[in-house]
Amino acid sequence: MRLKGLKILVTGGASGIGRALVEAFIADGCFLGVFEKDAKSCDMLNNEYGDTVRAWPCDVSCPDQVDRTFGSAKDAGFRPDVLINNAGIIHSEPLVNIGKKTERIHSRENWKKVLAADLDSVFYVTSCVVDDMIQRRCQGLVISISSIAAHGNIGQSAYSAAKAGVNSLTFTWAKELGPLGMRFVAIAPGFLDTPSTRAALSENTLARIQQQIPLRKLGSTSAIYLAAKAIIESDYINGTVIEVDGGLSL
C-alpha cells in the first residue's frame, strides 16, 4: 500500500498513541478518520486539521454507537482502507487484594468495563469496517494496538486478557480473510515515555523497568508510528504481533 492518499480510521485518536499516529499519517499525505469518545476532542481535531481529518464522537465499546457512527462516516464519504484499533483503557487491579478486609476480589464491573473497552471495541469496529471493505472489494488492512501485557502482567488480569484476545482475533481474521487479500496485524508496545506512563508509574518504578529493558530506555510514540507505517507499506506482513518494546518481552 502506498501511504499518500490512504484513508485511515483511528479509534481513540485524540490523545496518546492515537494522536501521534493521526499527526504522523497526516504528514504522510493520508486522510484520517477518528472515532473518539470525547466530543470536545473531536471538535478540536475537526477545527485543527480541516479537510484532512474528520472526527466523530463514538464510544467504540458500544455496538449501537459503532454501527451508527460508521454509517455516518460512510455517508460522509469516509470509507477506510486501513483501520487502526487503538482505543482502550489501562487498568490495574489484583485478582484478590489481600490487604483489604472487604471487597477483596477484583471488581466484576471493572472486568467488564476493561474487556468492553479493549476487546469488544476491536470486534465491533473491525466487523463494520471489514464488511464495508468486502462490499467494496477493498484489500484493506486492520492494525490493532495490543500490548506486551498479552503475555500476562501481574495485577492486570482484565487488561492482559483483553490484549491476548486482540492478538487471537488478529490471528483468526488473518486466516479467515487473508484469501480475500485483507491483512490483520497487531502492534504490542512496551513501556513508552508518555505523560500517561509517567502519571501511572513512579520514577523509581520507571527506573527499575528501564533496567529490565535490553535497550535500557523507554520507547516513544514515533516507534509505534514507524511500525504501523512499515506494516502498511509491506504487503506481506500478515497475522502477526509486532512487539515494539526494546526487547523487554524476551
Added chain:
Amino acid sequence: MKLEKLIAMTLNSSEASLVNETELKNIPSWDSMAHMVLITAMEKEYSVQFSGDEIAEMKTVGEARRLLRGHGVSA
C-alpha cells in the same frame, strides 16, 4: 478461462464433476468464505463486480453462468 475450470481451481474440485445443476454448497471444500473467494476470483477473471444480491443468488454453476451473462460475459 472456462467457468468450470475456474470453480474447480478455486474450490479444489474436479472440473469434470461440475455441471450446470451442481450446487456449489455440495462441493466438499465449499463454505461461506470459500464462496467469497470464488466470487473474488470470478470478478478478477472476468472483470465484473457482482452485487450483494447476485452473490447470495449464486447457488449453482448454472446460476453463476447466468449472472455472468447478465454482465455480458460468456464463460
